[in-house]
Amino acid sequence: MEKKSILITGGAGFIGSHVVRLFVNKYPDYQIVNFDKLTYAGNLENLRDVDQKPNYTFVKGDILDEAFVEETFVKYSITCVIHLAAESHVDRSITNPLEFIQTNVIGTANLMNVARRFWGDDFSDKLFYHVSTDEVYGSLGETGYFTEDTPYDPRSPYSSSKASSDHLVRAYHHTYGFPMVISNCSNNYGANQFPEKLIPLFINNIKEEKPLPVYGKGDNVRDWLWVNDHADAIDVIFHEGKEGETYNIGGNNEWQNIHLIKALCKIMDEKLGREEGASEKLIAYVQDRSGHDQRYAIDASKLKNDLNWSPSIEFEEGLENTVQWYLDNSEWLDNVTSGDYKKYYDQQYNAR
Ligand code: NAD
Ligand code: TYD
Numbered sequence: 001m002e003k004k005s006i007l008i009t010g011g012a013g014f015i016g017s018h019v020v021r022l023f024v025n026k027y028p029d030y031q032i033v034n035f036d037k038l039t040y041a042g043n044l045e046n047l048r049d050v051d052q053k054p055n056y057t058f059v060k061g062d063i064l065d066e067a068f069v070e071e072t073f074v075k076y077s078i079t080c081v082i083h084l085a086a087e088s089h090v091d092r093s094i095t096n097p098l099e100f101i102q103t104n105v106i107g108t109a110n111l112m113n114v115a116r117r118f119w120g121d122d123f124s125d126k127l128f129y130h131v132s133t134d135e136v137y138g139s140l141g142e143t144g145y146f147t148e149d150t151p152y153d154p155r156s157p158y159s160s161s162k163a164s165s166d167h168l169v170r171a172y173h174h175t176y177g178f179p180m181v182i183s184n185c186s187n188n189y190g191a192n193q194f195p196e197k198l199i200p201l202f203i204n205n206i207k208e209e210k211p212l213p214v215y216g217k218g219d220n221v222r223d224w225l226w227v228n229d230h231a232d233a234i235d236v237i238f239h240e241g242k243e244g245e246t247y248n249i250g251g252n253n254e255w256q257n258i259h260l261i262k263a264l265c266k267i268m269d270e271k272l273g274r275e276e277g278a279s280e281k282l283i284a285y286v287q288d289r290s291g292h293d294q295r296y297a298i299d300a301s302k303l304k305n306d307l308n309w310s311p312s313i314e315f316e317e318g319l320e321n322t323v324q325w326y327l328d329n330s331e332w333l334d335n336v337t338s339g340d341y342k343k344y345y346d347q348q349y350n351a352r
Contacts, residue, residue, distance in 0.1 A: 004125075005031040007078045009063055009111065010085030012036040014193045015131070017046035018231040019082060024050045026235070031055055033076045035069075036085065037062045040340060045332060046192045063107035066114060073118040082129045082238065083111060089196050090135075090158045091348055094290055097157035104161035105168070112172050123179045129238050130169045130182045134223070134248065134296050135159035137184070145299035146184075148246045155291050173244055181241045183234065185249040186298045189318065190227030191325040195337060196344065198222075199319075202261060203326045204333060206268045206279045213349055216288030218258030221295035225251035226318040229311045236309045247307070250298025253315045258283075263316075267323050286352040 010016040011034030036042045087100045137146040138153030154163040172178035189199045233249045265279035
């Protein structure tokens with residue numbers, strides 16, 4: 001196998017840490033450079049089990065700092081990028097859209113500008129893999145699925161910033177022949193997810209017997225994919241995907257929020273030895289998210305047909321594993337919910 005030096009941006013985050021772990025363990029001949037700013041969402045604890053491996057290096061840096069990104073490309077002779085660094089939470093994007101535009105749009109352009117300068121015209125064996133979301137396609141009614149040809153219709157500051165970055169990556173390909181691939185994935189869940197997103201936030205609240213803030217009627221629908229399956233799909237697309245193409249990644253696993261929340265309550269009651277129905281009593285319907293997208297659903301048949309990828313586990317099993325991980329790692333959860341988390345929580349939820 002040829003030697004690659006891969007810059008994984010956002011490698012200390014939720015999905016990034018799973019991608020880093022997979023690549024470090026599976027490809028000992030690759031050099032993996034995790035480039036991460038360590039925002040509130042980045043946590044090196046996520047990578048404790050691989051951080052001593054000889055093919056792994058961590059670099060603390062901001063993708064907005066073009067000079068330092070360039071220094072890192074030179075120092076590690078970077079041949080490929082898997083770009084996951086981003087501001088990723090819709091509610092935060094509603095409060096502070098500019099930060100999302102800076103990191104997600106300008107940050108992506110910075111990285112590509114450095115890559116173009118460093119790689120020159122020689123794009124052989126080079127690849128910029130841009131990791132994106134299905135939210136760029138907008139919101140669905142009761143039927144239909146997002147395909148790779150669905151026109152973009154982003155509706156939140158988060159999804160708009162991701163859509164802009166996707167367009168830029170495609171524009172660089174079209175204009176400069178820049179070697180790229182993009183994947184757009186549905187909602188991830190699993191170990192190490194910051195408790196601002198639905199599943200870990202609710203696990204934490206159930207554990208602490210705090211109210212469960214269901215936005216609106218709880219009838220919004222999301223497609224859920226286990227984070228390890230997303231990392232696996234990224235591996236497949238990175239190695240076998242066709243340059244210049246886009247692949248949708250999904251779990252074929254749609255859930256109305258309220259049904260998912262009730263399933264989660266049931267698992268938690270069993271695991272915590274609480275009486276049946278105890279956690280459901282914590283459900284509190286609160287003011288809806290502004291501009292809340294109704295439904296996301298992915299048609300991932302291109303990935304299945306072209307690259308033979310499909311998810312490995314059922315949702316019930318993945319959800320149970322995830323709950324168990326949070327219960328087994330209460331120190332991780334306590335650490336990330338101390339400090340600024342309380343401020344964030346009060347700001348988002350107290351007035352709802
Ligand atoms: P996350 O918020 O958990 O992690 C983001 C990481 O990026 C953190 O480690 C953070 O420190 C780092 N980062 C942020 N700004 C940075 C900067 N300026 N420079 C360097 N590093 C910076 O996010 P996630 O949920 O792991 O998502 C990773 C990627 O996958 C994002 O691009 C997101 O849009 C995309 N995605 C996420 C989901 C999901 O369900 N979470 C689904 C589809 C796509
Ligand atoms: P989230 O995990 O924020 O992912 P996204 O908005 O990117 O899909 O939210 C998943 C769904 O859960 C979404 O419909 C909003 C809803 N939700 C709540 O009802 N309450 C909450 O406290 C959160 C964070 C989300």
